[in-house]
Amino acid sequence: MFLQIAIVILLAPFIQGVIKKTKARMQNRIGPSIWQPYYDVIKFMKKDAVLSHHSSWLSIVTPYIVFVSIVTAGLFIPTYTVNNDWNFIGDVILVVYLFGVARFFTALTALDAGGSFGGMGSSREMALSAIAEPALLLALFAVCLSSGTMKLSDLVVSLLHNGWDWFTPSYGLAFFAMLIVVIAETGRIPVDNPDTHLELTMVHEGMLLEYSGRYLGLMMWAAQIKQLLLLSLFIHLFFPWGIAASGDASQIILSFLLYVAKLVALSMLLAFIETMYAKIRLFKVPKLLGSSMILSLMAILLRVFE
Amino acid sequence: MEKTIKQWLSRMKQQLGNKVRSMEQNGAQETVMLVEKTELPDVCYFLWHEKKGRLFTMVGNDERDIHGFFALYYVFSFDSFRHFITVKTLIDPLDPTFPSVSVQLPAANWYEREVKDLLGLRPQGHPDPRPLILHGDWPEDLHPLRKDFPLDRHAPRVQSRESFMPYDSEDVTEIPVGPIHAGIIEPGHFRFGAVGDTILHLDARLFFTHRGLEKANEGMPLEKALFLAERICGVCALSHSTAFAQAAERLGGVTIPPRAAYLRTLFLELERLYNHIGDVGNICAGFGFAVGVSQGARLKETLQQLNERVAGHRYLRGIIRLGGIRIDITEREKEDIVRTLSYVKKEFQELVDLLFSHDIAMNRMATTGVLSLEHANQLEVVGVAARASGRSVDIRRDQPYAAYDQVSFHVPVYEVGDVLSRVRIRVDEVLESIAIIEQLMHSLPSGDTFTPLPPLPPYRSAMGWCESPRGETVHWLMVGPDQTVYRYRVRSATYSNWPAVPLAVKGNIVPDFPLINKSFELCYACCDR
Numbered sequence: 001m002f003l004q005i006a007i008v009i010l011l012a013p014f015i016q017g018v019i020k021k022t023k024a025r026m027q028n029r030i031g032p033s034i035w036q037p038y039y040d041v042i043k044f045m046k047k048d049a050v051l052s053h054h055s056s057w058l059s060i061v062t063p064y065i066v067f068v069s070i071v072t073a074g075l076f077i078p079t080y081t082v083n084n085d086w087n088f089i090g091d092v093i094l095v096v097y098l099f100g101v102a103r104f105f106t107a108l109t110a111l112d113a114g115g116s117f118g119g120m121g122s123s124r125e126m127a128l129s130a131i132a133e134p135a136l137l138l139a140l141f142a143v144c145l146s147s148g149t150m151k152l153s154d155l156v157v158s159l160l161h162n163g164w165d166w167f168t169p170s171y172g173l174a175f176f177a178m179l180i181v182v183i184a185e186t187g188r189i190p191v192d193n194p195d196t197h198l199e200l201t202m203v204h205e206g207m208l209l210e211y212s213g214r215y216l217g218l219m220m221w222a223a224q225i226k227q228l229l230l231l232s233l234f235i236h237l238f239f240p241w242g243i244a245a246s247g248d249a250s251q252i253i254l255s256f257l258l259y260v261a262k263l264v265a266l267s268m269l270l271a272f273i274e275t276m277y278a279k280i281r282l283f284k285v286p287k288l289l290g291s292s293m294i295l296s297l298m299a300i301l302l303r304v305f306e
Numbered sequence: 307m308e309k310t311i312k313q314w315l316s317r318m319k320q321q322l323g324n325k326v327r328s329m330e331q332n333g334a335q336e337t338v339m340l341v342e343k344t345e346l347p348d349v350c351y352f353l354w355h356e357k358k359g360r361l362f363t364m365v366g367n368d369e370r371d372i373h374g375f376f377a378l379y380y381v382f383s384f385d386s387f388r389h390f391i392t393v394k395t396l397i398d399p400l401d402p403t404f405p406s407v408s409v410q411l412p413a414a415n416w417y418e419r420e421v422k423d424l425l426g427l428r429p430q431g432h433p434d435p436r437p438l439i440l441h442g443d444w445p446e447d448l449h450p451l452r453k454d455f456p457l458d459r460h461a462p463r464v465q466s467r468e469s470f471m472p473y474d475s476e477d478v479t480e481i482p483v484g485p486i487h488a489g490i491i492e493p494g495h496f497r498f499g500a501v502g503d504t505i506l507h508l509d510a511r512l513f514f515t516h517r518g519l520e521k522a523n524e525g526m527p528l529e530k531a532l533f534l535a536e537r538i539c540g541v542c543a544l545s546h547s548t549a550f551a552q553a554a555e556r557l558g559g560v561t562i563p564p565r566a567a568y569l570r571t572l573f574l575e576l577e578r579l580y581n582h583i584g585d586v587g588n589i590c591a592g593f594g595f596a597v598g599v600s601q602g603a604r605l606k607e608t609l610q611q612l613n614e615r616v617a618g619h620r621y622l623r624g625i626i627r628l629g630g631i632r633i634d635i636t637e638r639e640k641e642d643i644v645r646t647l648s649y650v651k652k653e654f655q656e657l658v659d660l661l662f663s664h665d666i667a668m669n670r671m672a673t674t675g676v677l678s679l680e681h682a683n684q685l686e687v688v689g690v691a692a693r694a695s696g697r698s699v700d701i702r703r704d705q706p707y708a709a710y711d712q713v714s715f716h717v718p719v720y721e722v723g724d725v726l727s728r729v730r731i732r733v734d735e736v737l738e739s740i741a742i743i744e745q746l747m748h749s750l751p752s753g754d755t756f757t758p759l760p761p762l763p764p765y766r767s768a769m770g771w772c773e774s775p776r777g778e779t780v781h782w783l784m785v786g787p788d789q790t791v792y793r794y795r796v797r798s799a800t801y802s803n804w805p806a807v808p809l810a811v812k813g814n815i816v817p818d819f820p821l822i823n824k825s826f827e828l829c830y831a832c833c834d835r
Binding site for chain 1: 487667818
């Protein structure tokens, strides 16, 4: 269990680094080293935080709440092994709502200092998540329906044994539905632009503008962990092969290496999508997420009638 | 032509009757009408509305030590006659007021507020009497451009009189943005009144870094003043220095040698190229299209390195000299220019194809930030923004300078007035600029690059103008008896175009504002002179 937490926390900046490096190379830039997100986190952790005079206790506790709830969600998502001591406590729905808790506090605290960009960011985030959350749940349901369990480790085991048929239409539909949700939830183009300096266009970054020092570090780190978890979820739902089902040491090492390789490949895909697309108009985002919901619904229907 | 202009002027004199006290020539291209200040709005409206003159610039001047009065000059450009008419009026220092022209002629808005701030001449009946150049915390009775205001005077700060559009409804959210922004850009404060994410109204508060360059220039020898003019703005440095040099040359009645004129044209087009290509790239940042941003930046860098190789300066500073040009180019440099430009042309074409075939990019640019032709005409918008809204003004064609009458080029005009049209104008102009440079390279005449300037006549005014990458820039210059600057007024393209931005963003959504703003590509330094 502690190994699981350590891996989730320590691997997250690496994935961020891989995405940034890939994007830079695809845009004809050299870009910062893939270890840069680690340096950033270390730098922020060393720094003192400056708080607005107008902010309340919320601004201080939110980074911890967000960080803890996302790391907790990490306990329920299989990474390199399906064996997980915490299985009995929670399932997919708990994961989604742990993310929900983090989102709630982030959006609430963005209003705390009274800055205009925080308010704008949180109103946009809440409006979008009202659609993104059901879209994520629906996409998960579409997969869960096949194995009849909501527990992620059981789900992965059942997927391992029965497998997805690559040519099942419901597989393809659920795959694309989930991909859209992963992009939206990680705040990437075409939904949000993580690299922008234009305050007026920000969604997730807009809510972080008032943070500084270690609080900012925690919030950024939490966002990177959330990104890693969503990618892991995506990997295990659609490409579960190779994950260690037993406690055999050699199998675990192999499974871990395979897991990292799949993560890197998927982050490169995300970087590729981000480079190929531009940010769509804010009011078109609900339509994009809506299409993800429709895809999931269709996947569910196909499953039911098969 | 001469004859038609004479007929046209005498007919105009008849129509205006006794409203005009006197009419005299000032140089070959300018006629000055002296009017009583009470007649000012009528005469200006007649020239603008009936005769279709464009308000070119407006200058207020403290001429109390010459003849005891303040003077106002409203300059109108008549492009079809290639002639200017200046409406001049004298204002008694004991009654420093004048009837505002802005009510009928909206484009005069900023000019009249500026005269009020800097010279203390109050436009009466002005629809928006808020301070403009000097902010609300500057004492109301201190006017820095008056001659009795010493350059080193320190003004105390007072209780601020700044105000913004008040909103009665609770549904309207006020979103203050700036003056300090997250990116490294110049200061400007924007206050949106938004309903949800839709913009109802925008107040733009600019002039945060007013430098008093016009005041600083007064009393400076002309060579030094040229140096200062070049530093008004980083990215249109050459346009400003050329406009200043042309004003001085026109005052001295000097024609620069053909080779100098051709070389000026060459460098002005190189300036336009690196600006337009960089801008097309930057606009891509408005919708997060990172490939466009980095390719634009790369091509801009290629062009700036060419500038450095050929002219010795990446931003083309220090190459203009009063009466000509400081540098010359060799055959090898000519080859370098041709080679680099053919490379840039190919690469830029690729970038443009990529951009225009990108669905999301096209969707973001089309129908965003529409500036209507009517608004563009009323506010006398210039440059790229004007031509994208169907207003065909280009001072290179309309009042040619340097060697622009020796080359043939097409002035692109689009009708829609959205972000996409402004991008298309830039793309077309890049290709036109490259074509102009090719023509110049083929027919570059040999000879001198410099004609010395004679002593300039004191207390006479002259203008120099230049189509900078952002639009026409006008410098108005009056020289004192000791060959130093007496009054210098810079009207940049940005100054004309800023008032149009709030009209273009109305009804768009807040996250589209950066994109719209970038498509106008207005420069703060050109305003904060």
